[in-house]
Amino acid sequence: MGKTADLTVVQKTIIDTLHKEGKTHTFIAKEAGCSQSAASKHVYRKLSGRKRSTTNRENCSLERLVKQNRFKNLGELHKEWTEAGVKTSRATTHRRVKEFGYSCRISLVKPLLNHRRRQRRLTWAKEKKKWTVAQWSKVHFSDESKFCISFGNQGPRVWRKGGEAHSPSCLKSSVKFPQSVMIWVAMSSAAQDLAPAHTAKRTKSWLNDNGVGVFDWPANSPDMKPIENLWGIVKRKMRNKIPKNADELKATVKETWASIPPQQCHRLITSMPRQIEAVIKANQYSNLLR
Structure with missing residues (x-):
């Protein structure tokens, strides 16, 4: 099950659904009954050929929110970002913050x-x-x-x-x-x-x-x-x-x-x-x- 091609239609559907819900790849692989590598490859293959759900301008506005107060939790960042008119999920908010190079650490x-x-x-x-x-x-x-x-x-x-x-x-x-x-x-x-x-x-x-x-x-x-x-x-x-x-x-x-x-x-x-x-x-x- 290490290759994306080996996944069944049902497994791919499960992976897509759970990924949209923001579940971890470990959890997704377990629920889909495949290896974590196979689940990850399927997710990244779809992402690479799919238009990103947020624009560069919206991403910049999120990074400004992070810089304004480094101690806001993910829920607060997601709320402020969506209140500014950005339509996206909490999982996407988390991914974008990580893409900026930030990690959540004990201060x-x-x-x-x-x-x-x-x-x-x-x-x-x-x-x-x-x-x-x-x-x-x-x-x-x-x-x-x-x-x-x-x-x-x-x-x-x-x-x-x-x-x-x-x-x-x-x-x-x-x-x-x-x-x-x-x-x-x-x-x-x-x-x-x-x-x-x-x-x-x-x-x-x-x-x-x-x-x-x-x-x-x-x-x-x-x-x-x-x-x-x-x-x-x-x-x-x-x-x-x-x-x-x-x-x-x-x-x-x-x-x-x-x-x-x-x-x-x-x-x-x-x-x-x-x-x-x-x-x-x-x-x-x-x-x-x-």
Whole structure:
């Protein structure tokens, strides 16, 4: 059944009907009783010889809707597009958005930054632009984060193209609030450590007493720290965990943290040059929008 020619009239009818309803090719193939390849070939053969249901002008109007607000969901985009007079299906709306190069992704959260902090962040990034992976491997990163008994969803989704993760129009702002169960961690290129947050001050005192230099870091810029990625990994691993109390929660965090291999820490450290470059590009992108 791998060839379109092998499909029966009934199978072709089923494929055409389900495709118009916006069903996935996997679902269509299963319902039609053929391979996914055969179903896809039949769909694309018909599309290639068929006039597109939307004009270039209409497509441009849809792309403008996406750019105006990257956080609109597909239903909102389809509603606004059809209200503008475009007669098309929700499935076609989705296809057009994908044709523009956009994918629906979970948005990164940007720190709340004023102009002075943005400039300090950019200056810092430029100062570290030529740092090598070997230099970053000598840095120990530390941070603290809150863990709650109930973990919410992953955050709003955003339409963005490749390389736009740090673009201002694709970010959500965040403000720090009082935290509940706090955990303090540290990581380097080869190892990591975890402890209750109340020991953080003691750790800072030890560093000062033993002459260990403290890295100058721009204010409200946790997104540039590789340790933030570790927090994300831990919280994703804990997504299906349901601790009953704070003690169980702490134990779960420690167990999950211990499961992260040292190689993961090294890979995150090696990403620092790319993070620095992303900050510089994001600032250039922001200037173009002014």
